[in-house]
Amino acid sequence: MTTLSTHTATPADTPQDAPMVAFRGVTKRYGELTVLDHLDLQVAEGEKVAIIGPSGSGKSTLLRVLMTLETIDDGVIEVDGQPLTHMPDANGSLVPASARYQRGVRGMVGMVFQSFNLFPHMTVRxxxxxxxxxxxxxxxxxxxxxxxxxxxxxGLEDKLEHYPAQLSGGQQQRVAIARALAMRPKVMLFDEVTSALDPELCGEVLNVIRRLGDAHNLTMLMVTHQMGFAREFADRVCFFNEGQIHEQGTPDELFGNPQRERTQAFLSAVNEAH
Amino acid sequence: MNAFDWAFALEILPRLLDAALTTILIAVSGFGIAVVLGLFLALGRRSRHRWLAWPTGALVEFIRSTPLLIQLYVVFYVLPNYGLSLTALQAGILGIALHYACYTAEVYRAGLDAVPRAQWEAVTALNLAPLAAYRDVILPQALRPILPALGNYLISILKDTPVLSAITVVEIMQRAKNIGSETFRYLEPITMVGLFFLILSLGLAWLVRRLENRLETAR
Known part of the structure; x- marks a missing residue:
């Protein structure tokens, strides 16, 4: 599954295998604030990428633009070789994607949210x-x-007819994972999926993600504050700062021997907090 | 001053009840149309397309800002000049439905706005098309909190039906006035009409509350 292990280099160059997800020069601004700054990122099929960094560094925005919850101001995002926010017109040049085209590409991506976002008026089933x-x-x-x-x-086969409000946070989040998987996505996005949970409920959700990683050749991008989980689970860790990938590498490289000052400062601050 | 004449009241009761059917017909069909039309007006107003959102918004504000009576006059007395001839009852139902559709549109708008953004994000992440998104996810959640407001408009419509007498619709109030001018007794017919509205309004309010409770326990 860990076919690509050479991700310490800047990933702007074309890798041998076509990437499952590619960001090319993606920029996202909120007014004056630049949240993603000419971001380049490529994720191989089946690769598990953990995204860490201070809040406001653009890590959630990365997932949100990939899910088309936000528009981008510049650059191109590709999923399995197909541009997501643009489509080729008759002459082969890229024009903004129609809603219909975008739905086609978006179907390859699934997302799990920090606050679950289950439909409250529907049963689990x-x-x-x-x-x-x-x-x-x-x-x-x-x-x-x-x-x-x-x-x-x-692990929720006995809760089929329950409503979300009758479940614990950890159970709701596991339903949300099942709901996203039911669409058979090629890429799964996890946006701080344990941040809204009590510590004792995190484990059950992380276990599900762990099992998912073992069983499927699913490409996963996760924004997380769980450094332990990122270290154990991810093939690659990206440290985000000010809308860019400030430093990236294998978990051992990034956690064991961070090269840049900002990364070191962030990791030691996180370690102190625990 | 005469006292309430029970014999006379009993004598005019059939005529009043007959007209009451018209009143109920107007209220129920007017509300039925208003509830459906209002939803489409609300959706039109929320549309991303300016060419749809702006005229819809203008229409809603225009109708909400002019009296029902004038609108009824336009529908019944002016539109025939442009080839649309309706019976008084048809014009009345159409007028009251259009008027109240604009009020219910605003209620829907509030309900739709109250559905958390996160629900829309889940809908997008699951790739649901707008029709399924509204029908299965957004509307059921938007409807629950606005049911009392919609119910109140049903009662408002009921109480506004006497306005239709201005365009010659013989609903219960018009019938009562006719009885009054024929017999010079107004006490009984007007009192009975008042009671009719009171009982029906209270009954409807009770029904609306029951519906709310049922939706509450249905989850």
Missing amino acids: QNVTEAPIRVLGLRKAEARQRAEELLAMV
């Missing part, structure tokens, strides 16, 4: 079957079977 039925056109029985398998995988 309905939460997981809604999109496969409406978007993928699955028959009800197929969608239910898929939901039952996924909910068994996250």
